[in-house]
Amino acid sequence: MKFLGIIPARYASTRFPGKPLAVLGGKTVIQRVYEQVAGVLDDAYVATDDERIEEAVKAFGGKVVMTSTHHKSGTDRCYEACCKVGGDYNVVVNIQGDEPFIQPSQLETVKACFDDSQTQIATLVKPFTIADGLEALENVNSPKVVLDKDMHALYFSRSIIPFQRNKDKNDWLAGHVYYKHIGLYAYRVNVLAEITSLPQSSLELAESLEQLRWLENGYSIKAGITQVETIGIDTPQDLQRAEQFLKNREL
Secondary structure (H helix, E strand, C coil): CCEEEEEEECCCCCCCCCHHHCEECCEEHHHHHHHHHHCCCCEEEEEECCHHHHHHHHHCCCCEEECCCCCCCHHHHHHHHHHHHCCCCCEEEECCCCCCCCCHHHHHHHHHHHHCCCCCEEEEEEECCHHHHHHHHHCCCCCEEEECCCCEEEEEECCCCCCCCCCCHHHHHHHCCCEEEEEEEEEEHHHHHHHCCCCCCHHHHHHCCCHHHHHHCCCCEEEEECCCCCCCCCCHHHHHHHHHHHHHHHC
């Protein structure tokens, strides 16, 4: 099996313009993501639509491919980049460009999902803990996922699923293992080609979760479990948290 890592990176961001080029601990965010990924997969490229990001990646010696400015999702950008890179890769791994602390162990977990020849798409989940608290479970920006006995996703939601009837909500974390979805995806190349041609679905539009389009169209999503907590960067405030996280890790 050969794994190609693609890191979609846009300059335009409503909440944090220029986010990939923000400096974190003396390096740009996109460089930190790239360095975390490059040694684990067979190859890795940043996929961008902005020349400033292209120049920055080349400056630190990374590989980069220019893609269209019209993509609506990172998945679409991944597929164009995959087509441009070419090669005989079996699986494309989509790594978010704002996850500078992604760990090799997480990538290895996703890769292991393809030991099963039936796996079409793979992703990561992390169990919520009691220490996380109800507020974390209720956070609509942290999608939850319900899994079947074979670790395939049944449904993703911004709501808390499952709902525990006849139990106080404050006891829910003690009464059931809830899974937080970690937005790392991997797809067999032929499946990536198929899902990027699908029209948006009603469930996807309702929850604003792209992966529901794939489930609604009959694709299966295998989940690997990680215990690693990472910090994604969506806002300038997140960058400050990440800076502190980095300092604490280096102590």
